[in-house]
Amino acid sequence: MKTIKIDVAVIGAGSAGLPAYRAAKAAGASALLIEGGPYGTTCARVGCMPSKLLIAAAEAAHAASSTAPFGVHVDGAIRIDGREVMRRVKSERDRFVGFVVDSVEGIPAEDRVIGYAKFIDDNWLQVGDHTRVQARSVVIATGSSPYVPAMYRALGDRAIVNDDVFSWDDLPRKIAVIGAGVIGLELSQALARLGVDVTVLGARGRVGPLTDPAIRxxxxxxxxxxxxxxxxAEVEAATRDGDTVHLRYRASDGTLVDDSYDYVLVTAGRRPNMGRLALGNTTLELDSHGMPVYDPVTLQAGAHPVFIAGDANGVLPLLHEAADEGRAAGSNAARYPNVAPLVRRAPISVLFSDPGIAMVGARHADLAAGSFVAGEVSFEDQGRSRVMLRNRGLMHVYVDKATRRFVGAEWIGPDAEHIAHLLAWALQMNLTVDAMLDMPFYHPVVEEGLRTALRNAAALLKAEH
Incomplete structure (x- = not known):
């Protein structure tokens, strides 16, 4: 059994673990990167990048079938070759993964260990059956995995998660998607536009991350x-007959529905990967779910030299947040006990649908009633949106009554991913609605819709006084 003594052990070589390792090294500490699975982040392998490749194919199919209103006619049927679609998705996905693998393999070999790590005690780790690691500090960056309820696990390989979609060689004929969160809606719309018969079964009226009732x-x-x-919908039964899945569910209007599908795609959320770590061997305080109790500001577990970053802590499962947390955790692990708070950037979230969905800053559900005004714009008659026949959408921007500062927004509409960045920058700069309206707006652009919402918010503030 090999023994390694190190300043910082980082468990997980993903979107949080890699920045944690690099931050620890930059702070002058010795560091070891431990990875149990294949190199290549969740984002590159089964998340952000392959899903956007599938969405890009869907957008191409939708554009090709939507030219007639412009007077541009594509004669004959639009043919979608599922095998060609998936071939490109997997080929380009592998290219992105290759970049990550090359980056990891550029790390000195003595700083990398392959195998699943578990705690022996607070400062000792065992990796596989070959290495023991004594670490002064530990960063847990083990990511998360899709959660599949028992009802669907019983369906075997006919119940799939988003990871499985990107291993398909061809597109299925018909699927049911369980869950109406970000992953479920992105994949559902993309697959529907590629000719798959899709049924989405949400549970609580959720539509992606939205909390504003009008926008939802x-x-x-x-x-x-x-x-x-x-x-x-309430799913009452899920059974399998050969390669067919039968679902019985009660629809939103109370109707009982029986239908059959090739697959059930379960997008019922993700759970932190903590099961292999043997946290019971440590003195860390654990919550009722077996998660270490930790400070979300410093990422430190109690007073211990253990830090939790990225999807493993279950707070903000977004790549840029994971990277920021990884850097903070690695730096704090290296400098322990002199830890520093993580300074988070303005919250930003995007759902890559068409029209897009985005949220910036405070959610509607988190704002105190009566403390803000909501400026509104409909994109249905917004000039540039109508020119492009992309005129579907509704936006609310939230402005604090006392300070006139922009505090958040929720919306669905064209170019949402780009407008979201403008608003995130404005929020991080603590701009007031007046300062935002002083900014330049070109004509004709979709961003003029944002200006309308801001103007409406300013008018509401004026009316309040």
Whole structure:
């Protein structure tokens, strides 16, 4: 059994673990990167990048079938070759993964260990059956995995998660998607546009991350127009017959529905990967779910030299947040006990649908009633959006009554991913609605819709006084 003594052991070589390792080294500490699975982040292998490749194919199919209103006619049927679609998705996915693997393999060999790590005690780790590691500090960056309820696990390989979609050689004929969160809606719309018969079964009226009732209702209609969307369905039974899955569910209107599918795609959330770590061998305080109790500001578990970053802590499962947390955790692990708080950037979230969904800053659900005004704009008659026939969407921007500062926004609409960045920058700069309206707006652009929402918010503030 090999023994390694190190300043910082980083468990997990993903979007949080890699920055943690580099930050620890930059702080002058010796560091070891431990990875149990293949190199290549969740984002590159089964997340951000392959999903956007599938969405890009869907957008191409949708564009090709939507030219007639412009007077441009594509004669004959639009043919979608599922095998060619998936071939490109997997080929380009492998290219992105290759970049990550090359980066990891550029790390000195003596700083890398392959194998699953578990705690022997607070400062000792065992990796596989070949290495013991004594670490002054530990960063847990083990990521997360899709959660599949028992009802669907019983379906075997006919119940899949998003990871499995990107191993397909061809597109299926018909699927049911369980869950109407970000992953479920992105993949559902993409697959529907590629000719797959898709049914989405939500549970609590959820539409992606949205909390503003008016925006959520608008988005629900958008998705209901594009595919079979049941935002409040209750699945009563799931059975398998050969390669066919039968679902019985009660629809939003109370109707009992029986239907059959090739697959059930379960997008019921993700859970932190903590099961292999043997945390019971440590003196860390654990919550009722077996998660270490930790400070979300410093990422430190109690007073211990253990730091939790990225999807492993279950707070903000976004790549840029994971990278920021990884850097902070690695730096704090190297400098322990002199830890520093993580300074988070303005919150930003994007759902890559069409029209896009985005949220910046405070959610509607988190704002105190009466403390803000909501400036609104509909994109249905917004000039540039209508020119492009992309005129579907509704936006609310939230402005604090006392300070006139922009505090958040939720919306569905065209170019949401780009407008989200403008608003995140404005939020991080603590701009007031007045300062934002002083900024330049070109004509004709979709961003003029944002200006309308800001103007409406300013008018509401004026009316309050």
């Amino acid at each position: 209702d608008y988005a629900q209609k958008v998705f209901s127009d594009a595919l079979h969307f049941e935002p409040r």
